[in-house]
Amino acid sequence: MATNTQNAFDQVNKQFETLYTGPARAYASMAMDYAEQLVNTQMGFAKAYVDASFAQTRAMLDVRDADGFRNYVEEQQKVVKDLGERLKGDAEKVVALNQDFAKQSQQLVEENLKTAGKTAGQTK
Numbered sequence: 001m002a003t004n005t006q007n008a009f010d011q012v013n014k015q016f017e018t019l020y021t022g023p024a025r026a027y028a029s030m031a032m033d034y035a036e037q038l039v040n041t042q043m044g045f046a047k048a049y050v051d052a053s054f055a056q057t058r059a060m061l062d063v064r065d066a067d068g069f070r071n072y073v074e075e076q077q078k079v080v081k082d083l084g085e086r087l088k089g090d091a092e093k094v095v096a097l098n099q100d101f102a103k104q105s106q107q108l109v110e111e112n113l114k115t116a117g118k119t120a121g122q123t124k
Contacts, residue, residue: 023112030108034101038094045090052079 056072056079063069 019112019116023108023115026108027105030101030104034097037097041090041093041097045086048086049083052083055079 056076059072059075063072
């Protein structure tokens with residue numbers, strides 16, 4: 001009798017892992033990877049922006065004459081252009097991350113539905 005109870009308990013645990021715990025763990029892992037990549041992208045842009053701001057502030061402090069001011073303004077335009085391109089690239093990266101996350105989520109749901117169907121068929 002104890003063996004039957006243990007077998008039933010093991011079967012319930014296996015089904016719970018297959019239907020709930022396993023998929024939840026897989027989704028949580030995928031969501032953490034996505035969040036990490038997204039935050040790293042945002043932090044990379046923030047660092048680039050802060051570094052450029054400090055560099056330009058230091059350059060402004062070094063302006064001593066009209067030529068220096070002209071050079072500073074030209075450099076400002078280059079920095080703005082570079083940051084704009086960086087922002088565009090990062091935005092494209094975020095869009096790709098979002099699309100990949102959505103695709104992976106959909107695949108995970110489809111796999112879990114197949115597994116649930118198989119599990120339901122086995123218990124009949």
